[in-house]
Amino acid sequence: MNLPVSPAASAAALSEHWSPRVIAELDDSYIKVAKVLGSLAWHSHDAEDELFFILKGRLRIEMEDGAVELEEGQAYVVPRGARHNPVAEQECLIMLIEKKATLHTGTTMTAKTRSITEQLGDSMLS
Structure with missing residues (x-):
């Protein structure tokens, strides 16, 4: 049986920025949380949409045609296919919903890139 999970508490408990953790599965998607600060990397996901939900703080998603400013409670x-770069001026807690095939930073590899194995490593999935 699945147990209830608190995305905000799960994200707050993370010790590393930009290192998402899977907290649940929904059909062919993962629900992930992350603690973020600073800039991730310009990247895109050619075949998948990516939902950002702000649990705490503010996040700017820079895109080639402008930026979107998100506040707590917004998604x-x-x-x-849209090139984007998430940026948090102050520490921010986020929840992501992504297809299981979605690569963390698309085909862009950086020191912050995490494999799905790393994202599942501390997951709460049973």
Whole structure:
């Protein structure tokens, strides 16, 4: 049986920035949480949309045609193929909903890139 999970508490408990953790599965998608600060990397997901939901703080998602500013309680879907760069001026807690095939930073590899194995490592999935 699945147990209830608190996305905000799960994100707050993370010790590393930009290192998402899977907390649940929904059909062919993962529900992930992350603690973020600073800039991630310009990247895109060619075949998948990506939902950002702000649990605490503020997040700016820079895109080639402008930026979207998100506050606590707001959500935004980055459309597949859109180059974007998430930026948090102060520490921010986020929840993500992504297809299981979605690569953390698309085909862009940086020191912050995490594999799905790393994202599942501390997961709450049973």
